[in-house]
Amino acid sequence: MSIPVVTVGQSREDLVGGLERLHGPVTVVRRCSELAELLAACQSGLARAAVVAEGSDELTASLVDRLTAVGVVIVALTDSATETARLTAIGVTAAPAGVDSAALAGRISGAVAQWALPGSVQAGDSGFADTGAAIRTLPGEGDDLPAEPSGAGQVLAVWGPAGSPGRTLVAVNMAGELAAAGNSVLLIDADSYGASVAGLLGLLDESAGLAQACRLADLGQLDADALLKIATSVALKPGTLQVLTGITRADRWTELRASALGAVFEKAREVADYIVVDTGFCLEADEELSFDTMAPRRNAATLRSLELADTVYAVGSADSIGVPRLVRGLSELEAAVPQASPRVILNKVRASAVGRFPERQLREAWERYGPAEGIASFLPSDNAACDAALLSGSLLLEAAPESGLRYAIAETVCAPVQQKRRSSVFSSTAKRHLKG
Missing domain, CATH: 3.40.50.2300 (Response regulator)
Incomplete structure (x- = not known):
């Protein structure tokens, strides 16, 4: 034919x-x-x-x-x-x-x-009509096939439902702990609704690094050197963290096309051991809301980040409002990105909102009413440490190195920080913050 x-x-x-x-x-x-x-x-x-x-x-x-x-x-x-x-x-x-x-x-x-080969992608990516498509190339007969990506960097996506569960706080400090452990780390702000990584780190950046990288990727001009030039370098006491800042206004979400973002991640794997991505909260499949299936997708950045992640961390607030939101959100996440297999993190854990022995009570309630995924980590509430870090535009490892919250985040990403082994995050330092 x-x-x-x-x-x-x-x-x-x-x-x-x-x-x-x-x-x-x-x-x-x-x-x-x-x-x-x-x-x-x-x-x-x-x-x-x-x-x-x-x-x-x-x-x-x-x-x-x-x-x-x-x-x-x-x-x-x-x-x-x-x-x-x-x-x-x-x-x-x-x-x-x-x-x-x-x-x-x-x-x-x-x-x-x-x-048309079996198993090849036969539709567009999540930037348009299909939220589950993968990156692909279409080499012609006789062409030299492009080399396989040389990077082995791991993509860690931090997601959570609406209601400020602490996605950015967790993502930024995870990246910091990994960098402090001697890894090369790239932190990406892919939240297309309320990008705040730059603000949390005290960066006076109006250039929207991720949008710049996506623009070059869309033109096929993004390479490892260009990516590193766009990224902002943040000096830490124990190491250096590279950051791709988010869009400066929410109405710039159209610049974060899924196809371009996928190419950015591919290059990021070549330049960093770990790529930590702060995602948005919304998982709606935009094509269900629009008759124009070829239009850009509002949630493409979040969906593509979750699709390409090696590990997804699902963060929820440990209270009577945050936990039900997280349970519903995990159901939506499974429908939108079935391969995600998230690790559940309960953040802002405190006795005043849950009762005595909050870790035990939360675990028992989760086992009774929650989804199949167990709770991977409990992060204690530590407002004083968070405020000190925010005021100084720094990470917990610098502003509050002895914070129980800092230790809990470090343990979550297995960063080898100097700390005594604890059977629970609610001991010594953490307990003092809970009482406060």
Whole structure:
């Protein structure tokens, strides 16, 4: 069966004509004058492949996802090695501008066949219609396959339901403890509703580092060096922490496209041992709320972060309001990201809100009414330490190194801090804060 193809650009007549004369693998069904016309033709279901003869520099990862979401692969003609590398990075099959018709038809057939392989992604990513899609590339026949990602960095996503359970506090201090243990750590603020990592660390940053990285990733221009230049370096007494700050206004959420964010994570794995991500709270699948399935998704950043995470920490407040919210949130998380398998953290644990022996009471209540996931960690409330850290724009390990909360967070991420082994987080220092 012949593959229907649309083209754009002033390609050589003998090339397009040659494709038409092959009478076999491909058929040119429309010649478009500009990229917008090609996009409209592809979204109408007219073609399975698009040949971009000119203007490949206008192709972005988001546009490629928009086309692959409707089952269209892209082949671009270019003689530039730099442009070929960029196109391959965003999922485009590149071919020389002087390629003959038969070879071009082979590239098109190979790209379509690769797209249709069992187990390959056959839809767009969570930036558009599918919240469970993965990053992919579409190499053409005869292309050198891109190298496997060399990074082995672990992505740790910190999520929690609405109601300020302490996601950012936990994420920032987890990153700090990992950095203090001698690891290279990149902290990413992917909260598209209320980014606050910069404020918590006292950074006067208005550049929105994550948005910058996503912009470069969307253009296929993000590499490890560029990522490190964008990241803000935070000096700690025992080490250094790299930070990608969040968007400066909530209305900039459209800059955090899921496809670009996935590419940022891929590069982040190459430059850091651990990538700690502070996510937003909302897990709604946006396509259920909109008739335009190709529009950007409000919660794409959170969903993509959770999808790509190696470990998900679910944080909830340890009180009569926070615990039920967390239970409902975990059910939503399982539906949105079934592979997450979160580790549950109860934060702000205090006797005044739960009663005597709060850890035991919370565990018994959770076993009776909570979901299958057990409680992995209890973090004691320590308002004095948190206030001191916030006032100084620093981490607990610097502002309150002896805090029971600091020790509990360090133990949660297995950071080898100097501390005496405790059977419970509610001993010595922690107990003093509970009484307060």
